[in-house]
Amino acid sequence: MFAEFDLEMPNSLDEAVLALARSDGIETLTLAGGSSLMVDIRARRVVPERLISLARINELRRIEILGPRITIGSRTTVSDILRSNQVAEHGAALAASAEVFAGQMVRNVATVAGNIACGSPAADLVPPLLSLDADVVLTNASGFRTVPLADYFTGFKQDVRRPDELITAISWDVPGAKCANRFYKLARRKGDAITVTGVAVTLGAANGVCTKARVALGAVAPIVMRARAAEAMLEGSTLTVELIEEASLKAAEECQPIDDIRASADYRRHAVHMLTRRLVAGAWADLHLATEVS
Amino acid sequence: MREKAIVFEVNERQHCTTIPSHRTLLEVLRALGYVDVKCGCEKGDCGACAVLVDGEAIDSCLTLAWTVEGRAITTVAGLGNSNNPHPLQAAFARNGAIQCGFCTPGVIIASESLLRKTPNPSDDEIRFALSGNLCRCTGYTKIFEAVREMVLTRSGGVLR
């Protein structure tokens, strides 16, 4: 590979944020699993002068539940997610997205934070996290701040992270029993493919009424987006086939897809319509089933 | 820093070698003579360069060599040799799971990584574990058969 950069390998989070603080105007990037960044460097889409590798910072590789929150360290890999019973239980959509994520070797290195930080609207883990109302923890040498994932992206490959900040964790409230969470990835191939349209849905219900609706859409806008108008149509109502259809059409209306080599904008809208309908109906059925069981 | 000496182990052999910061593990392994590690795409699409790092399969093309300092790497040649092949290697050869053979090192590494964690995988788990290894010759059918035979042998004849 033809490139030149300084490579630093901090041993701890403290060392890492200090290293980031010392950037001095040098184009510095953090390297986690490398499955996205290394590809960009090789293609010379980015030409960093300095890389800070997180390979040795094991404290960032963890999944834990503290009280009502589930927290995933930023260097947790996709394979870690697949092996986690906590994620399976409290983030079904995230687990589902890990099950359609790249190939084994990439899953073994690709990290949750890397999937967020790469900024791709087709990033597979992001719609599920968005549907779970996840927060992103950003840390620098002077402390940390928490940003809702919904506010994290500001545009195509643009975000609120400052150059001296590192994504250190992603966390969300453990969903209650009256909550269902689903994800589907539509791609041109079943294994190891870039998403054409990804949809994640979270529904909450009480007394037969949808109390909470999150519809997150991947690869149909410059950023992974929430279909807020569709969500508003669902929240506060008892879901019927007609309402789900209307809300799904609304989601298709809200998204802003483009034509590319994988699919046309028109098809992506259609996919959003179909997948939202299917996932909302499925999630609603999950809730119904949960109610019946309880 | 742009160049330094790195110590790591490949197939149970210690190496200490001076490496520029931008070298990938794939480049370093091949330069050291581990040419059983194949280069098919250099961007994590094909899996031909897969090796085990401390027992876990990774694409060596996406890994900067510095990041494996102090770790143990196993390439397909480290699993066995022609006098004493690893059972999985023997199963691949016996089942005709190999045609041109260029994807084979990566496929065997990915299969081994799967079986170390999941000794009795389902067909879907085998497919999922191999989805990052492209093969253009075999259609995968005999690869599945080889892995299944291995599972069968190890589990004493019980297939899920």
Next chain:
Amino acid sequence: MSTTVKIPATHLETGSRQVGRPLERIDAKGKAVGSTRYAGDYVMPDMLHAKVLRSTVASANLRRLDVTKARALPGVVCVLTGADVPKHMVSTDIPGQTGSWGQNTGQPILVHDRVRYFGEPLALIASESRDIAERAMTLIEPEYEPLPGVFDPIEALKPEAPLVQGVGNVVASQMVRKGDVKHGFETADVIVERVYRTQFIEHAFLEPEVGLSWIDENDVINIHVSTQVIEHFRVVADAVGLPYNRVRIRGALVGGGFGGKEDVTVEIYLALLALATRRPVRLEYTREDSFVGHGKRHPFVMTYRTGVKNDGTITALEAKFIADAGAYVFLSPSVMVYAATAAPGPYKIDNLIADAKAVATNNMYTSAFRGFGAAQACVAYEQQMDEVAKAIGMDPVKFRRKNYMRAGDRTATGVVVPSAIWTEQCVDQAWTALGEPVEVSGPIKIGRGVAACLQGYGRLTSLHDTSEGWVGVERDGTVTVRSGVTDIGAGQVSALAQIAAEVLGVTLQDVAVYNSDSAVTPLAGTTTATRALYMTGNAIRQAAEAVRRRLAQRAAKAFNVPPDDIDMAFSKVFVADDPAQSMAFRDLVRICAAEGIHCSELAMFCAPFTEKLNPETGQGQVHPDFSYGAHAIELTVDTETGEITVIKSVGAHDVGRAINPAAVEGQIEGGAVQGQGYALSEEMIYKEGRLMTPSLSEYLIPTAMDVPQVKCIILESGSGLGPFGAKGIGEAALTPVAAAIANAVADAIGVRIAELPITPEKVVNALREKE
């Protein structure tokens, strides 16, 4: 747990000890343990690293190519441009050792003045490291004067289109005329006309092109390279102006070919740089280099017009093919011959017009790919068979049965096929093997499809193809085979060992094969055109039988029986009816050696030699023989998203005789999955000539998660022209698959998507149009 069903003909010779057994290939273990060395695994002291700089525009005049900065970069040893190789053209034609006719590609080795496609080579760089070569690439800034380009073959045929090649951009054409088509259509009850389209396809072999060259002590240029064709040493010699015996190509086990390593790849660049620097030079393509560095499968537009009677008899066919040749000729003329002559498929159609034209555009050039034009034709003729059956309300399998070409019938070009035609058996077996359909509900629909095919094996008979091979026995009873054949992964070498072992009564482990060296192994010809087993296998069988005859004669003398009574097996030589009279094979070899009996043989096998097809009618012999086969598919379609899941995939092929059934299965399984990619996911997309799918994350070959367990049905008519009655399977395995999938999709959704690949989006759009 093989899924193979073997159906042998009753008359097959029995008692073979090596041939017909699913033996572990002799190359398998080395590949499994990583000890096999491919062309890219060799290095030499003082070696330079090369890169090829390519154009980033598709149609332009190259105004200026300033390489001063690149040459000045420390570590850069040599930069060559078109100006440095003024007279050189890529003089590849029809590769081979006899080639009675040729076709220049028309392409300069490096661009002189005009760029005709995106990725056309501009300059060669050799430097002390790959890093330096890559940096040097960024220091060369070509100046282009853009020229209007043409990117669609139908546009390129218009008189006002920019001229890329030839006269009116037509670079090759082939026609076939048989019977009275006008009369045929007049007697038809129904005429069905449809247009079918296919796409650019990339070989996507796992090993990108690579080679190492050096000049040895005898001033011979040696090139260790991954290639299907070591006979390109002549092309290299022509290109650099050396005598043929001063260029030596050493092949290696090839990491996949599929036609993509049939044309010259890196050899000429390596020779030029080695000559210019007098140092060893290594050139390894990246995946991106590979994608722009070799020709693709021709996209076809195929118009089929079929006349049929209500009883299902086809009365006439008019087939018109327009293929995108891209910017240079390469193998388009031969691809057109394959396509036009395969136009009716394995059906008896007495009134036929077929016209195939390859048209130059500013797209990537197209050339050989497994199936070679006949595969594209099958995409059309087998979809058309379903459409015609539907038009007359007949079951598609029944309709096919009514029209199969059978023994004694004449092909499209008027030839009686010399072997069995088991199309019906193949179709019936594949179709039946689908078994009970899976259950589906809601928006998921199930569909089934079948397609039959014919595929010539052996190169065009007008090429006068030959193959040489050498077999010798050693004094310890081992056997040595020498053959120039390249092994591209299908087990070409192992099959030769099996054949020699069978003839000489030893085991596979007793045979060593030395292959793929143009200077020291007998030239066996190309590994292309499903010819390696047929041609090289026959040559090795001939050589082994000659040795056996001499050994048997001597053994007969020892046992005092006629030579015909001698048998050889299990490394023993014995009297067939009285096995107690025996000696060790090696003892016999020692006796022969001591007595000066010749224990080796160089044999030459010749395919049928014919003239080219009649230029007025296209009649005459095309191939030595044909393979017949079929593929059946069951799949589901999600009618909401358009996603397709292949559930069952069954290939049934008459391979004549399966030398190694496991290897035959491997071909059928691999063909099934390549065909599935062709049908559903693969497409090289060019926008104004620029490649939009430059890597394996955009160009989508099927993964392990995309494919079903493929089922193989091997039929053995024993009637082939290959060794022991073998036919060829390499290409035929792929040919019918895409059409079977297209037919299954049409069955599932009730509307045909006549353009490959059948993407989810096309499914959704087709369903919308239907409503």
